[in-house]
Amino acid sequence: MTAQYIMVVDDEPDIRQLVGEILEDEGYRVVVAENAIKARELHRSRKPDLILLDIWMPGQDGISLLKEWRESESLCCPVIMMSGHGTIETAVEATKLGAYDFIEKPLSMAKMLLTISNALRVSQLEQENRGLRKQVTTSPDPVGSSQVMQRLREQAKRIAQHDPRVLLYGEPGVGKESFARYIHSRSARKDRPFVRAALSVGSNAGAIVGKLLFGAEDNGKVQYGLLDEANGGVLYLAEIFELDGDTQVRLLNALKERRFMRSGGNEWVDLDVSLMASSTHDLQDDVVGGKFNEELYYLLNVVPLMIPPLRDHPEDVPELLNHYVDVLTAQDGLPYRHISLSAQNFLRNHTWHGNIRELRNLVQRLLILGTETEVSLEEVEESIGPRIPVFSEALGKIPESLFEMPLRQAREQFEHDYLIYQLKQADGNVSKLADQVKMERTHLYRKMRSLNVDPKKYGLR
Incomplete structure (x- = not known):
């Protein structure tokens, strides 16, 4: 194999x-x-x-x-x-x-x-x-000593022994690709390629993505695609929900038949890949909304792996902070700085809407802009900025007048209650919500996270 x-x-x-x-x-x-x-x-x-x-x-x-x-x-x-x-x-x-x-x-x-x-x-x-x-910031192993991370690494090791298709779920920045690489590094394919494909929002025209994945042939000239590059190894499709419908069908047929045909070609290419894919949200919601192929979903969803947000394992924050200080000083040549204990404790209680990616960016900012050997609590507070208030969980609890609030807080409080109202109208279905509020789903999920709106509380499975 x-x-x-x-x-x-x-x-x-x-x-x-x-x-x-x-x-x-x-x-x-x-x-x-x-x-x-x-x-x-x-x-x-x-x-x-x-x-x-x-x-x-x-x-x-x-x-x-x-x-x-x-x-x-x-x-x-x-x-x-x-x-x-x-x-x-x-x-x-x-x-x-x-x-x-x-x-x-x-x-x-x-x-x-x-x-x-x-x-x-x-x-x-x-x-x-x-x-x-391309991945200078990718750790060889997911970092963290919490029970959450230890359990996830053990699950990943068991998955690696059986070479199944894996669907990784989690918010942006939680480290889905890090776990995909971790599984690959412990699998029978560890000496074969790990090929990453990122499908950006707004650039997923079918012909472009088809050529990227499946390659192309023109007058005898072969342009190898990502499936060619990954053959014998692992193909990791980041944010797979971005695939257009035609490409979903082509991928489904390639996985079922273990072969594919390049764009413009007329000969089959044998396919031997271990496929991993990631999504920031439950693909079942896209299936219900008619935006993701149901058969492809069940073909991919052999082993789902949920990567939790950083706020669910805040005890790992100090270890992650020190890890990225070491990585950035060694790889980028940034000056070493020690993050004080009071600053670390403060950051353990930060919300981390951007998860591990946000943490890494913060460390990089502190190393670049700071002048002292130690990173103080005051410096961290200034770098993060004022906290956004935690919003009420239901309608009817906003202040008597939004005019008494600062503009930013008033706007976000309104957006919070507006999205809850619309979620209830959509029976908790985020695809329907996106259509109602005229927002792209990825941006909508990001907005709901920033406002502490959990769609599962309003009718989603």
Whole structure:
């Protein structure tokens, strides 16, 4: 299931058979091609992890094929050239065209295996480095010693043993991706890619997202998508409710049939991914509102994992504060500052509407703007700003006159009671509420959290 995928291209049947059998004995998955035409076909059908490519073949030779892949930007993995008539000039030319290495025939199997192992390791390190550059703030393990976090990590470890589809729920900033990466790091796919796809609000035009996920083919040129990149590993779809209806159906069919077709293509690509997805709200609400495919929901919802907001485990705040001080000083070169005990205790009682992301941003702000070695309580209070009042839980408890309030508080008190009224009219259904108040659902959920409006109290399941 997690074996690395190697393509062997050689016109000699004995070499194809021998090399293929040896690599399979070593635990690799192998496909073979006898010429450039077959190699091109296999290359389109699935993104390989490594290619062994013979130079001298009838028809198109290996150097020309390598050059073709490079010029079409399809050189997606390490290529090791093979030849029984090699020269230094040929090896240099192959390297300039992007080949990882050059080995001579007759093949030394020990040298071949070592070269393959080194090439795959370099490729994996490059992928990890790209991931680290994109996710420099991602902790290898979710941080926190509370019972809540300990229980979640134990659940994640059990999930990792079985490779199911996972649906992670939680407010923005709670660390859903951190738990997805934690599951991946403890699964049988830990040495395979973890590919993250974020679907931004307002940019989810079907054609764009379809090409991003499924890739595309145009006049023989292959543009690999995220499913290609994640094949054999994990695909993490952040905020999956942003997928348009057509893309939901394509994803559903790909998961059911374990294969997909690129946009503009006419050949199936085998699919072997472990899919994880996240959402800031219950997808059942979207199913009821007709905005999410019901069959896809049940296909994804094998193992739901709820990541609680930071306010539900405030005892982890001091550990998180110190963790991000260490991360930001080490990675961003910010000056080290100690957060005083009184400041830490104050922050334990902060509401943290932005959760762990808000905490990290606060630490970064304190390290950048502060001048003293210690972060004081007064500095933290000034950085956070005045607290927004906790609103009443029901209608009829607002002050006699909103005109007696500061403008911001009066506006938010009205919005609070307005949303409760509209929720009751919608029988607690947030999709209906969004239609009634003419707000996009993601913004609406954010607004309700900031105003302490819990839709579950007003009719939601």
